[in-house]
Amino acid sequence: MNRSLNEHELAYVFQHLELVMDTSILKDHFIYGESSDHTNKIIFIPNTEKLDVSTINELPVLFGSTESDIFSLDEHGNLIFHHDLLKSSFYLLSCYDECYVNTKRDPWGRVMFDGSIQKQIGIIDRPIVNEYFEFIFNGINAFLSHHNKPKITKRKLFETFGLLLSHDIDVIDKYGWPHLGYKIKELLGLVKSEHSFLSLLKSTITSAFHFINPWRPNPYWNFEYLHNIESRHNIKASYYFLDKDNTGGSRYSFDEKRLVSLFKKLKNHKHEIGIHGTTKTANDSDMLVDEISRLMDSSKVDISGGRQHRLWLDPLKTFKIHEQSGLKYDSSFGFAEREGFRNSFCLPFKPYDFENQRAIDVWQFPLMVMDVTLFSYRKLDAPNEALTSIEKLLHEVEKHNGIITLLWHNSFFDETLYPKVTTTYEQILKLIEDHKAEGITGKEVLSKLANMTS
Known part of the structure; x- marks a missing residue:
């Protein structure tokens, strides 16, 4: 440049x-x-x-x-x-x-x-x-x-800083043929795995047992736990739901009876329901509009924003697709393999349209911390190294009255593969609460921005 x-x-x-x-x-x-x-x-x-x-x-x-x-x-x-x-x-x-x-x-x-x-x-x-x-x-x-003029005062989006806690709901059933089949492939080395042979063997045996067990538990249907821990720390969260398709989408449908019931509970608890766009929607606005429409029909709420599945986006295309689809915000913008500030900014921003020389009219709430980043890509020890890294980011966000965006999948509480992961999650929320963060939804962040910029 x-x-x-x-x-x-x-x-x-x-x-x-x-x-x-x-x-x-x-x-x-x-x-x-x-x-x-x-x-x-x-x-x-x-x-x-x-x-x-x-x-x-x-x-x-x-x-x-x-x-x-x-x-x-x-x-x-x-x-x-x-x-x-x-x-x-x-x-x-x-x-x-x-x-x-x-x-x-x-x-x-x-x-x-x-x-x-x-x-x-x-x-x-x-x-x-x-x-x-x-x-x-x-x-x-x-x-x-x-020049002996009155000084200007600093604007603050948050009194201390904000927390946007979100959950990408990729899967809601753990034990079944897809899970068992994938575990067998991992064990046989047919797909790449970061885990030891012993931990893979243990998780495969567990999966096989529960596959044939009619009274099997379902640790991925843990929404009551998520709400209770968030409520304890005065946090409202954003839940992003993934549509069903044949190219890496979910294995559930928005109109399932249990999903419709879940949507009602989330609304009653003042959590947010958002879209977790399937991979193809990053390049297809019509498909994204269809997915949003199906989610709105089943949840009976207006969808303001969400996140792209697998954080997949093309910075030259996807932001404009979000704008065309009517979304008001997105929170896909983060590095999968490293926590931190992807565009070196800890406040919401609007992406730039280089072709038309303008700001795209969709707020981006940049993703700063993801569970998979901490323990799969970075392989940080739980809880100490993970907490140390997050506290470093919190210090920076707090200094600038910014917002920290945390993604924790409902399916990322497997103690067999990630020992102490549940304790780590709970300690992260306590750490953020101790720093006096305001835990709010993406839709509420939009309201704050509207009040500030009006």
């Missing part, structure tokens, strides 16, 4: 800056250009060079300069930002890197953390766009103070 930002890209960055501060009274003072022949202006010096990361005051700046200070006031009363924080913010917020630079994809076709700018410069655990905005906020208040 060896050019300065155009007017559409600048507007996109300022749209997100408005989540942190009200800049409307200063609009006439902003200049994105050189600093000569100006008086009493707020000047952002543009960078027309390609990405070249420099570290200023421990802050990695993607498009910096040789200056040692982030900003300064000159003799003409101008506030000058010497490094292009706006272009650096746009590059990360808009996902420019993974749209046009990072071509590494996993076998599912998903963008990989391994090729990301976040891994390249070591910022996956830091929301540095929020840090850029903090410097802009501090610079503007220094400018106002210099």
Whole structure:
């Protein structure tokens, strides 16, 4: 990206800056250009060079300069930002890197953390766009103070920070032929598995026993447990349901009697019901609309958002499909193999449409922590290493009054494969509650955003 930002890209960055501060009274003072022949202006010096990361005051700046200070006031009363924080913010917020630079994809076709700018410069655990905005906020208040004007106050989406706890409901029955067949394939080495032969043998025997046991338990139908633990920690959760299809969808139907009954209970408990779009919907708006319609018919609720199955999305296509389908938010945007800040921002954002030079009118609540990431990809010890990693992210989110999005599958409580996983989940919720998070649904986050931006 060896050019300065155009007017559409600048507007996109300022749209997100408005989540942190009200800049409307200063609009006439902003200049994105050189600093000569100006008086009493707020000047952002543009960078027309390609990405070249420099570290200023421990802050990695993607498009910096040789200056040692982030900003300064000159003799003409101008506030000058010497490094292009706006272009650096746009590059990360808009996902420019993974749209046009990072071509590494996993076998599912998903963008990989391994090729990301976040891994390249070591910022996956830091929301540095929020840090850029903090410097802009501090610079503007220094400018106002210099001119004896009242300082602006910081906007807060949350008093402390928000928690969006979600459950992707991929499966609701554990023991049956599909589960047993897959376990046998794992045991025989016909499909790749991360688990030891001994644990696979044990889980296969257990699956075979319960396959023939008419009084078998169903640990995946654990919705009462999920509600009770969430209620204990003052959390309302978002439940995303996956439609039935022949290409990796669920094995249940939305109109099953037990599902309809579950929907009523979730509504009564003030939890959210959302869509977990099947893999093909990432490239097919008509299919996504059909799935949403079926879920609405069975649940009798309006669907505001959800998440793509397997986190599969094409950053150049899928966000526009969400917009076309009428969704108001999505929470698919996270790396499968690493927890953290995929676009270096800990607030909701709107994806950028590079083709039409505009913000796509769907909020993205970026996914920061997923159960599978912690224990399958990263193989962290439970509970200590997992809690340490999450607490590090919590500290950053809390600092910026942001939102942390946590995904925990209803089917991810298998103590045979992941010892102490249940204890870990419960300790994570207690940790977040101890940090005074506001545990709300995606639909409630939308209401907060509407109030802030109206």
